[in-house]
Amino acid sequence: MDPDSIRTGERVPHGGESERDLLDFSANTNPRTPEGVGDVYTAALEESRRYPDDDYSEFRAAAGEFVGCEPERVIPTAGGLAAIRLAMECVLEPGDEALVPYPSFGEYAREVRLQGATPRFVRYDDLFEIGSTVLEPCALAVVCTPNNPTGDAVDPDALESFAARCGDAGTTLLVDEAFLGFTDRSSAAELDREHVVVARSLTKLFGLPGLRAGFAVATGERRDALATARRAWSLGTPAASVGAHCLRRDEFVRETRARVAGERERMRDALEDEFDVHESDAPFLLCDVGDRDVSRVIDDARAAGVAVRDATTFRTLDSHVRVAVKDRPANDRLLAALGVRSHDDVDPETES
Known part of the structure; x- marks a missing residue:
């Protein structure tokens, strides 16, 4: 930063x-939460007398099952926004440019600026028509699906095509799927491309915004970088336990x-x-x-x-x-x- x-x-x-x-x-x-959350939280609170297991194997296994990826690709974070910041910290340097959709979540531009980079605003529904001339100068491009505040979910074929163009241009693609769990659409985690990072939030879908639980998904060297940069004990024991429980409530x-x-x-x-x-x-x-x-x-x-x-x-x-x-x-x-x-x-x- x-x-x-x-x-x-x-x-x-x-x-x-x-x-x-x-x-x-x-x-x-x-407005609703899954059954059993209270019992899981109470048990986890007792376990909170010691540090969490920083491997978070149960949480990563549940998250991987939920989005369709291997647990090793999951990086636990304290909410979806923490995953967004982690990705930007690992990608952006002062002087970089990042493609940011509008109207969309205001934290994207703020987080870009906090890294010393400059947001380059593009209408969210024009983003997928952008070619290499615009992409190549940009270190990062952000997609929100469904977009907040409009609610549009990105067509999977359009997202896959855009991801390919980002790869060709050397641009990291950050896909914010904070609300995708409310749909039956597949996660961009299934693309399994090294330049693609997915950010997920648990707390909106499961009605627990104060719990602060989420994760990023990445692969290859990008995954290694995120895992290295992740703060130690990035999830409290209650958040990890409740998160794993909720992710398995099909x-x-x-x-x-x-x-x-x-x-x-x-x-x-x-x-x-x-x-x-x-x-x-x-x-x-x-x-x-x-x-x-x-x-x-x-x-x-x-x-x-x-x-x-x-x-x-x-x-x-x-x-x-x-x-x-x-x-x-x-x-x-x-x-x-x-x-x-x-x-x-x-x-x-x-x-x-």
């Missing part, structure tokens, strides 16, 4: 509501994906009565509020007990909010707070 860049760096805004009385739709986390994952897909479409149908809603493969929806004042929309929702994400903090978005997809009772409270009527509540006879 570059000391000069740290001195001029800034924090970036995120979702997540500190006021506990509000129903939080500003953070895209599962039925929970299937149920979550089905619920999110169904509720997302139901919410989108209702929200489109008032807003322009972006199609999404993620557990959230991006809404263009049009001529309405974004602050007023957010304040009115808060007055009704619901927090939504101010999406104007994302690059180029100036009239947007983002809302998470949770369970049906909570989602109905969100719709009511935004002044939207669920189509489930509409009486066909009164609408005819």
Whole structure:
């Protein structure tokens, strides 16, 4: 990390509501957690009287099974963002350039700058058309799938083709799959290319954002570099134990994906009565509020007990909010707070 860049760096805004009385739709986390988490955590807390086993063999085995790779390729980290920082620390040097998508997760540009490198912004949906002329000067390219805050998941063939072009150009490709677990799409870990690094977050899918558990996946010399640079005891014992437990809850994952897909479409149908809603493969929806004042929309929702994400903090978005997809009772409270009527509540006879 570059000391000069740290001195001029800034924090970036995120979702997540500190006021506990509000129903939080500003953070895209599962409202449910797998059964047995409490028991696993309690047992791990007792084991925390000693240092963790820095090999994390159980966690790496579970993570490898989850994304379809060998356990040896898994590098445990304290959340997906820690995996992103680790990858950038190993790739970027002061003066480098990195391709960063927009609108997308604000931490990419911040982490690039903290390394003393310069973000080169490209629209997230134009990224896959980029050729060698743009790629060759860049040490790193970042892809977010599904993209945050739009929710678009990248077509696997397009991602594989882009990865090949990055390899030809000598550009490391960092694929952030923080929300991919909410879909049934394959991980880029299956590409198994030395210039590709995958970052995964556990805590969104399994409803435990405060636990801070995630991992990176890499191969060959890139994997060796990440493993060497990884901080010792990078996961606490409770995070490693609970993470391994959650990663093996296949039925929970299937149920979550089905619920999110169904509720997302139901919410989108209702929200489109008032807003322009972006199609999404993620557990959230991006809404263009049009001529309405974004602050007023957010304040009115808060007055009704619901927090939504101010999406104007994302690059180029100036009239947007983002809302998470949770369970049906909570989602109905969100719709009511935004002044939207669920189509489930509409009486066909009164609408005819």
